[in-house]
Amino acid sequence: METPVMERAPQARLERRRNQVLRERFDAAETLLKPLLGSPESHNGAAFFRAMNRLHAVYPDLSPSEIEALVAAVVRSFQSRAAAG
Secondary structure, three states, X not given: OOXXXXXXXXXXXXXXXXXXXXXXXXXXXXXXXXHHHOOHHHOOHHHHHXXXXXXXXXXXXXXXXXXXXXXHHHHHHHHHHHHHO
């Protein structure tokens, strides 16, 4: 006796990530902030403050917490590249 096999329909992938606007602006922010934060020596409070001000000038629609998150993501990106290479 054979058991009928039902094919499982592929499930639609549910996007779990939030802040899609920040994801869309990450590459541009990384390019914009590279002169300020591109080297590990420049990772200090004054550079972070200037980076946040620059992003706010370019993206006035972002909230302060979104700008802070974007700067933090760019810094992590620079740090991970420096550690890998």
